[in-house]
Amino acid sequence: MSKRVVIIGGGFAGLAAGVDLSERGYDVQLLERRNHLGGRAYSFADAQTGDTVDNGQHLFMGCYVHTIAFLKKIHCLDKLKFQTRPQIDFLDTEHLFTTFDCPPLPAPFHVLAGLFRLQGLTVGDKLRALNIGKALRGKAAKNGALSVTEWLKTLHQSARIRERFWYPMAIATLNENPDIASAKMLKKVLQEAFGAGREASALGISSVGLSELYTDGAQAFIESRGGKIHLRAQVDKLLRNDGKVIAVALKNGERLEADYVISAVPPNVLGEILDEEARRNEFAYLEKLHSAPIVSINLWFDKPVTDREFIGLLGTRVQWLFNKDLLNPQKPKSNHLALVISAAHDYMALTKTQLVELALAELHQLIPASREANLLHSTIVKERDATLSHTVASDDLRPHPQTSLTNFFLAGDWTNTGLPATIESAVLSGHTAAALIARS
Ligand SMILES: Cc1cc2nc3c(=O)[nH]c(=O)nc-3n(C[C@H](O)[C@H](O)[C@H](O)COP(=O)(O)OP(=O)(O)OC[C@H]3O[C@@H](n4cnc5c(N)ncnc54)[C@H](O)[C@@H]3O)c2cc1C
Numbered sequence: 001m002s003k004r005v006v007i008i009g010g011g012f013a014g015l016a017a018g019v020d021l022s023e024r025g026y027d028v029q030l031l032e033r034r035n036h037l038g039g040r041a042y043s044f045a046d047a048q049t050g051d052t053v054d055n056g057q058h059l060f061m062g063c064y065v066h067t068i069a070f071l072k073k074i075h076c077l078d079k080l081k082f083q084t085r086p087q088i089d090f091l092d093t094e095h096l097f098t099t100f101d102c103p104p105l106p107a108p109f110h111v112l113a114g115l116f117r118l119q120g121l122t123v124g125d126k127l128r129a130l131n132i133g134k135a136l137r138g139k140a141a142k143n144g145a146l147s148v149t150e151w152l153k154t155l156h157q158s159a160r161i162r163e164r165f166w167y168p169m170a171i172a173t174l175n176e177n178p179d180i181a182s183a184k185m186l187k188k189v190l191q192e193a194f195g196a197g198r199e200a201s202a203l204g205i206s207s208v209g210l211s212e213l214y215t216d217g218a219q220a221f222i223e224s225r226g227g228k229i230h231l232r233a234q235v236d237k238l239l240r241n242d243g244k245v246i247a248v249a250l251k252n253g254e255r256l257e258a259d260y261v262i263s264a265v266p267p268n269v270l271g272e273i274l275d276e277e278a279r280r281n282e283f284a285y286l287e288k289l290h291s292a293p294i295v296s297i298n299l300w301f302d303k304p305v306t307d308r309e310f311i312g313l314l315g316t317r318v319q320w321l322f323n324k325d326l327l328n329p330q331k332p333k334s335n336h337l338a339l340v341i342s343a344a345h346d347y348m349a350l351t352k353t354q355l356v357e358l359a360l361a362e363l364h365q366l367i368p369a370s371r372e373a374n375l376l377h378s379t380i381v382k383e384r385d386a387t388l389s390h391t392v393a394s395d396d397l398r399p400h401p402q403t404s405l406t407n408f409f410l411a412g413d414w415t416n417t418g419l420p421a422t423i424e425s426a427v428l429s430g431h432t433a434a435a436l437i438a439r440s
Contacts (some may be wrong), residue, residue, distance in 0.1 A: 001224070002027040005437060006248055006258035008235045008273070012423050014264030015218035016070050016430030018227060023073075023437055028227030029256060031248070033234040037219060040386065041423060043209030044432040047329045049300055049334055049376050052209035055381050056296045057310075057322045058339050059172070060204035063192040064424040066431060074217035079208050086201035088112065090164070091366050092314040094122060100165075102201060108133055111194045111201065120314075121161055129165075131155040136191055146204040148174070151183030168312050171319060174420050175292045175332070175342045175387045182392045190417070205310075205327050207407045235273050238263075238408070245408040248273075258340065260440075262433045264411040265290020266291070266385060282404055285397045289414065291385035297326075297359040298380070301335040301373040316362040317341060335373070339363070344382075352380050388414040388421040401433045407440070411432040 005021050007014045010032030018051045022028045036042060043054045060080060062069060071077040086102040102114035113134070116126050130269035135155055146154070148170045152162050166186075174181045193201045206213040206341050219229050234251040238261065246259045263270050271279055271286040279286070297318070310322045324336040339359045341347050347355065356378045364368045388394060396417035401409045411433040 001311070003259040004029060004257070005260045005262065006256055007262045007264055008191075008228065009039065009246065009264035009269075009412070010034075010037040010110050010215075010231075011264065011401045011411060012032070012067070012070075012189065013424035013433075014039075014216070014429040015214070015222075016066075016263070016427040017036050017071065017098050017262050017264060017411055017434045018222045018229075019218055020076060020431055020434035022227040022335075023224035024434070025225075026227075026437070027289075028222055028225075029258075030222065030227065030229045031233040031235055031250070031256070032201060032229065032231050035230065035231050037183075037215035037231075038211045041210050041381065042215070043211045045262045046298070046377075048379075049336070051300075051324070051331060051334055051336055052328065052378055053295070053381070054206075054210045054299055054338070056294050056383055057320065058206065058423065060206075060423065061193055061200065062202040062204065063196060063200035064204070064252065064422075064427075066427040068422050069218075070427045070431075072215060074214065076217040076219045079206055080204045081207050081211050082199075082204040083202040084228075086110070086203065088203070088312055089096075089308055090118075090312040090314055092120065092164070092167070093316065095366070096366070102198060104198065105196055108194050110198045115165070116315075118165065120164055125158050125161040128156050128158070128392050129161060132157070132166075132190070136187060136195065145412060146183040146394055148178035148181045148183050148186050151186070154177075155394060163393070164314055168314065168319060171311075171342050175294060175392045177343050177345070180391050182390045182391075182395050184392075185390045188418065191359060192322070202371065202388070206304065207328055208330070209241045209328070237275065238273050238279075240275070240408075241403060243404070243406055245405050260407045260409070260437045262411050262430075262437070264430065264433075266412060267388075267414055268385070269347075270284035270410070270412075283354065283399075285399065288392060288397050290389040292342075292387055292389040293344045293348050294379040294383045295341045295347050295355065297339040297341075297355050298378060299337045299339065299359065299363075299368075299375055300377040301337070302376055303373045304335055305373050305384070306367060307336060312349050313362070313366060316366060317347070318359055318362045321363075324364055335376075337363075340387075348382055348384060352378070355380050390420055401429065401436055 004027040098119040100109040236306035320340040324339040341345040419425040
């Protein structure tokens, strides 16, 4: 009889673990609280337009090697479209378009050339950006636990290059205010994305809604190998005895016995399903981990507003604009834009009307032609717990997958994968938990 692995959580981490373990012949039983898979990366049909709306635009990178391998294994990689060369358009409040465009040079020269081509920076700013490259390669990378802002200042990065280049990158990848975000994590992003080949820095965007990208493929893979996905199956408590988790109790009163259990839920949920004693001792760190929000403002107009696929916005509160008609070519044209505010702590309390007004005012400011287009409809998605808050303090709190309970393992983007809490971190954490079970 195959050993039974109960996986709690049907996001990228739980599904990646489920795919690995079902491939290795385990009896995978994946429990998902909601009536759909996907966790913090899912899509839904907008009630008024019928358009597929992501819970937030997700960007992938060429350096997401584990995610790419996972999507390939479940036959879904063709739905992810990668840039042929790393390229990002930025637009500032003076209506200046500038493009971070990396030419075909070996890494890291492609990035340096891209930086030197950027407008709006002085020659001095660009020359001092070389300090970052040196710091990533040398001993300066060890200069203690600094915030992104502190680290950039120690490397003499002017306010201008911080505001126009490093901060947008840090906020997009770490989803936290650079004044409190961990420099260690930004260094990791820069090393992964810019230290390897040019392909590693290229951005990938799903050409379909997020759920369609991977959830059906992963479910089919697991089920074709005898595993089972249980939707609307909310775990209430882990039941342990003699240093092991012996079963999980569901909210509906059911109980599922297990040889192994993987928790692939966010830290606050793990805290809830553990017993008081575990929460007070081994898992006491959970209380100190916090999350950071992302707000997405979806707008539909009566005519096109821009012919660019996506734009980084400088000097405004909205940070990114995604042209969904161009990014999802199969969807009917509806002049649908998704505007994103990451590290959105100050915006969660705003009403829908206030967020739409804010987004429209900034769109009108940056793209004057957008004033000619009439807004037809809007949908807001506020993700309060979008990602781990990558503060300096969080670096040392992220747990390893192995716990003192011999058959209980942790996965999830927030665990200590060495990467920021992203899809890549989630998939890697799932692989690691599965590998630990296979080895045990
Ligand atoms: C708006 C937004 C934008 C983002 N942008 C990017 C991006 O551009 N690039 C990037 O790489 N990452 C991005 N991320 C982060 C990315 O979505 C996450 O890193 C990833 O989805 C986390 O996957 P996970 O499996 O670790 O956790 P989750 O996706 O949170 O999965 C946990 C699952 O557990 C389920 N669950 C919870 N409680 C229970 C319970 N008691 N019983 C059973 N199941 C339970 C949940 O419903 C959920 O499905 C973004 C996130 C958001 C929200």
